[in-house]
Amino acid sequence: MVIPAGGDEPGRLTEDELVAELRLLLAEDAPGVVLGPGDDAALVELGDRQGVLTTDLMVEGVHFLRETVTAADLGYKALVVNVSDVAAMGGSPRFALVSLGLPSDVEAPWVVELYGGLRAAAAEYATAIVGGDTSRADRIVISIAVVGEVMPGGAILRSGATPGDAVVVTGSLGASAGGLVLSRADAHVVAQAVSDGWGRELLDAHFRPTARVGEGQTLAGRGATAMMDVSDGLSLDLSRLCRESGVGAIVHLTEVPVAAGLTQLADVAPVDPVRLALEGGEDYELLATMPVDRVAGATDLLSERFGTALTVIGEVREGEGLVARDRDGAELPLEPRGWDHFGR
Amino acid sequence: MVIPAGGDEPGRLTEDELVAELRLLLAEDAPGVVLGPGDDAALVELGDRQGVLTTDLMVEGVHFLRETVTAADLGYKALVVNVSDVAAMGGSPRFALVSLGLPSDVEAPWVVELYGGLRAAAAEYATAIVGGDTSRADRIVISIAVVGEVMPGGAILRSGATPGDAVVVTGSLGASAGGLVLSRADAHVVAQAVSDGWGRELLDAHFRPTARVGEGQTLAGRGATAMMDVSDGLSLDLSRLCRESGVGAIVHLTEVPVAAGLTQLADVAPVDPVRLALEGGEDYELLATMPVDRVAGATDLLSERFGTALTVIGEVREGEGLVARDRDGAELPLEPRGWDHFGR
Numbered sequence: 001m002v003i004p005a006g007g008d009e010p011g012r013l014t015e016d017e018l019v020a021e022l023r024l025l026l027a028e029d030a031p032g033v034v035l036g037p038g039d040d041a042a043l044v045e046l047g048d049r050q051g052v053l054t055t056d057l058m059v060e061g062v063h064f065l066r067e068t069v070t071a072a073d074l075g076y077k078a079l080v081v082n083v084s085d086v087a088a089m090g091g092s093p094r095f096a097l098v099s100l101g102l103p104s105d106v107e108a109p110w111v112v113e114l115y116g117g118l119r120a121a122a123a124e125y126a127t128a129i130v131g132g133d134t135s136r137a138d139r140i141v142i143s144i145a146v147v148g149e150v151m152p153g154g155a156i157l158r159s160g161a162t163p164g165d166a167v168v169v170t171g172s173l174g175a176s177a178g179g180l181v182l183s184r185a186d187a188h189v190v191a192q193a194v195s196d197g198w199g200r201e202l203l204d205a206h207f208r209p210t211a212r213v214g215e216g217q218t219l220a221g222r223g224a225t226a227m228m229d230v231s232d233g234l235s236l237d238l239s240r241l242c243r244e245s246g247v248g249a250i251v252h253l254t255e256v257p258v259a260a261g262l263t264q265l266a267d268v269a270p271v272d273p274v275r276l277a278l279e280g281g282e283d284y285e286l287l288a289t290m291p292v293d294r295v296a297g298a299t300d301l302l303s304e305r306f307g308t309a310l311t312v313i314g315e316v317r318e319g320e321g322l323v324a325r326d327r328d329g330a331e332l333p334l335e336p337r338g339w340d341h342f343g344r
Numbered sequence: 345m346v347i348p349a350g351g352d353e354p355g356r357l358t359e360d361e362l363v364a365e366l367r368l369l370l371a372e373d374a375p376g377v378v379l380g381p382g383d384d385a386a387l388v389e390l391g392d393r394q395g396v397l398t399t400d401l402m403v404e405g406v407h408f409l410r411e412t413v414t415a416a417d418l419g420y421k422a423l424v425v426n427v428s429d430v431a432a433m434g435g436s437p438r439f440a441l442v443s444l445g446l447p448s449d450v451e452a453p454w455v456v457e458l459y460g461g462l463r464a465a466a467a468e469y470a471t472a473i474v475g476g477d478t479s480r481a482d483r484i485v486i487s488i489a490v491v492g493e494v495m496p497g498g499a500i501l502r503s504g505a506t507p508g509d510a511v512v513v514t515g516s517l518g519a520s521a522g523g524l525v526l527s528r529a530d531a532h533v534v535a536q537a538v539s540d541g542w543g544r545e546l547l548d549a550h551f552r553p554t555a556r557v558g559e560g561q562t563l564a565g566r567g568a569t570a571m572m573d574v575s576d577g578l579s580l581d582l583s584r585l586c587r588e589s590g591v592g593a594i595v596h597l598t599e600v601p602v603a604a605g606l607t608q609l610a611d612v613a614p615v616d617p618v619r620l621a622l623e624g625g626e627d628y629e630l631l632a633t634m635p636v637d638r639v640a641g642a643t644d645l646l647s648e649r650f651g652t653a654l655t656v657i658g659e660v661r662e663g664e665g666l667v668a669r670d671r672d673g674a675e676l677p678l679e680p681r682g683w684d685h686f687g688r
Binding site for chain 1: 407439472
């Protein structure tokens with residue numbers, strides 16, 4: 001077997017390359033497996049239901065720095081990112097397993113605070129933490145697995161996008177990346193931003209993200225043909241959705257819903273709001289495709305039920321790859337850039 | 345809230361203390377939760393079935409050294425230890441999620457070999473690997489979650505032991521710990537031991553352990569009142585079972601099935617075979633309690649179906665704590681010693 005080299009060095013793989021390799025190694029047609037690796041979550045037969053299974057690994061120094069996040073926020077977010085994967089299938093989260101690797105300098109109150117955040121997210125998303133494992137480790141490791149449910153046939157995969165479908169996204173993008181940038185700014189800049197209002201919104205988006213569970217179920221029931229959550233950046237995630245569906249897409253840059261506080265952030269930090277929205281990642285908004293004539297109904301329902309915006313940002317096309325159309329109507333290739341846990 | 349201090353330093357917890365604390369923080373009566381944290385696995389309602397959920401975290405430097413284990417063996421064992429937790433409930437493993445934290449010096453062929461071991465175990469135990477996550481990390485981290493099934497009411501918990509029950513164990517104990525000791529001996533000692541036959545058996549017990557899935561289901565159907573797998577050492581694990589059941593137990597030291605190769609090992613390494621059997625851990629044999637009059641039937645069935653021995657090693661008593669009866673009939677407290685991922 002030939003292993004493709006990725007990144008800068010031979011033998012090193014990007015995350016997408018590694019996932020692609022590992023998929024080849026796994027039998028996807030095992031009994032009871034409706035959908036194997038490669039989507040937001042797996043689908044399996046469990047009695048008369050379909051189970052939605054997902055897991056996420058967070059490592060200190062890679063996904064977070066202990067000094068810059070509270071244990072409560074860390075626990076909250078660790079669960080939400082898994083719940084978001086279930087939401088992206090149109091499913092309901094039910095149960096969670098939480099495994100912790102803890103360095104010897106982490107004391108019990110920190111762990112209790114972490115569990116406070118985990119419990120808050122569990123309560124928010126009606127997900128019961130039913131077990132886990134603990135171990136010593138050099139760095140903090142948080143590994144969570146969530147088991148959710150969906151009605152058989154009701155899950156929305158990444159692979160169903162059809163040429164002509166509208167590309168839609170919930171909420172706005174870039175706030176989490178903006179919050180990360182802001183959190184690293186000078187203390188007086190952060191204080192002023194919070195006092196002005198926009199700073200709190202960006203910080204919350206980064207440290208206490210929202211999973212779109214109700215929105216995912218609504219979109220699943222109202223015509224979504226493909227769906228995923230925006231965890232690694234819009235351009236990278238949309239390129240994955242298109243690849244799974246065997247299609248391309250055009251993105252209208254002027255239509256991408258840029259998070260509100262990013263304009264103010266750009267006044268105090270060297271950031272490009274549109275680029276943060278396209279590549280920032282960790283938004284946990286839902287990215288979906290649907291027939292154009294279903295968009296209005298879904299938009300009304302999301303607004304009515306959840307107060308959540310749905311924005312058409314482009315269109316699915318034949319072929320492959322992403323194209324960005326700018327303000328002047330010029331079309332340029334849109335590079336799938338974003339968070340790659342191996343590329344950085 | 346007061347956090348009990350454990351181990352040698354204030355604020356440090358033993359694994360059991362930490363697990364006990366975390367259990368208090370979790371709502372065990374959430375909808376659909378049949379059994380929350382604290383047993384080998386959690387039980388949840390999933391449609392018309394009960395799901396058996398378990399997870400296990402393995403960290404380089406804590407659970408294994410990269411230099412002393414092949415990637416294939418590591419992958420194999422990582423899945424087996426989770427399957428064993430499902431077996432210990434009397435359940436059937438079905439699906440697995442595999443998360444990997446990988447340092448930058450781990451190359452793709454190593455990961456592919458790891459997956460070879462994972463797939464071998466998955467095939468052995470009819471468990472489909474349906475997804476996972478990957479991340480950079482300083483040390484190798486392997487986090488696996490397994491979803492199994494059991495018929496409603498069919499699971500055997502740790503909490504059902506009743507005074508008068510026999511304490512039984514499958515197979516023999518101490519081989520895995522013996523294999524670990526042997527693997528660290530001089531190369532010529534290892535070569536001779538393997539050539540003599542007994543060495544291979546000990547090494548296999550450590551690097552390619554067996555989960556007792558069929559045996560667990562058989563014991564569940566033939567009268568087991570409590571059951572768990574021996575992962576951290578017989579004395580520590582039995583003390584946990586007794587604590588959950590609110591009982592004590594007496595162990596007849598002469599009846600503990602000491603693994604065959606340990607006598608030979610004691611000739612070439614400073615080990616006490618009985619102590620390895622009592623405290624060695626990672627045996628993944630099943631430890632169960634059952635009414636005395638059910639033992640003969642279960643023993644015959646295990647022998648007939650799987651060629652697996654079942655040995656009565658003691659008896660459940662009123663009260664608490666473990667007592668060991670030695671060859672001369674003297675009774676002494678049996679200290680619950682074994683592998684504590686925080687205590688060492």
